[in-house]
Amino acid sequence: MYSTPTEPHDHEKYAADHNHRHAHVPNPVSSAPGLNSSAGSVPTYAPPYIYTVQSNSVPAVPARGNWSTSLCHCCDDPENCMITFFCPCITFGQIAEIVSQGSTPCASGGVCYCILLSTTANACLYSCSHRSKMRAQYDLEETPCADCLVHFCCATCALCQEYRELKNRGFDMGIGWEANMDRRRRGVTAAPTVVPGMTR
Numbered sequence: 001m002y003s004t005p006t007e008p009h010d011h012e013k014y015a016a017d018h019n020h021r022h023a024h025v026p027n028p029v030s031s032a033p034g035l036n037s038s039a040g041s042v043p044t045y046a047p048p049y050i051y052t053v054q055s056n057s058v059p060a061v062p063a064r065g066n067w068s069t070s071l072c073h074c075c076d077d078p079e080n081c082m083i084t085f086f087c088p089c090i091t092f093g094q095i096a097e098i099v100s101q102g103s104t105p106c107a108s109g110g111v112c113y114c115i116l117l118s119t120t121a122n123a124c125l126y127s128c129s130h131r132s133k134m135r136a137q138y139d140l141e142e143t144p145c146a147d148c149l150v151h152f153c154c155a156t157c158a159l160c161q162e163y164r165e166l167k168n169r170g171f172d173m174g175i176g177w178e179a180n181m182d183r184r185r186r187g188v189t190a191a192p193t194v195v196p197g198m199t200r
Contacts, residue, residue: 067140067161068168071150074160077167084159089114091159092127094173098166099134102177124151131162138169 074081084091093110100109116123128151135142144150150158167173171180 065139065141067143067165069161069164071144071154071157071161073164074157077160077164080163081160084156084163088156088159089117091163092130094176095134095159095162095166096130097177098171098173098180099130099137100177102181106176124148124155127151127155127159131158134162134165138165140165 069076074084080091089110092113093106093108096104096109096113097106113123113126116126125148128147131147131151134140135147163173172183175183
């Protein structure tokens, strides 16, 4: 508490004493952290950090709903066309391993297909189930007809189409499921094959 000045000369003494007491009192607005003294009481904050989580488990793929190549475009991949024509069990084993996500190894899937193909006429029933599973995984249309009819009437073309579809979606068909997943965990993916347009 300050005494009230009573004499005229006391006003100068009162003013000098008041200025001395408040000379070193900091301005609470300008000294507070995070406040801009030139802007008064408006606080300034640094923008928050934004963390981006990247996933390498899923590569860039063609649009859902359509096959990347048609059923009869076997010559788009001549090497696979020849292998599938003379030894379809190899192509089926590679497809089965990727579609089953490693639960059916290429060797066992190929052997089962070879046994069914050589002893019975029901190999198409075994292979069409993997076509249906692949369509469900990638939301592909059932075209040009039912999966069992596609494999019954033209199993070679069906296997070639499924092989090309997985290859166009970034899978390296020659190294199996586990090696493909290891590549993606390390950020290395096979470049998807560029196709001129999506066809049914």
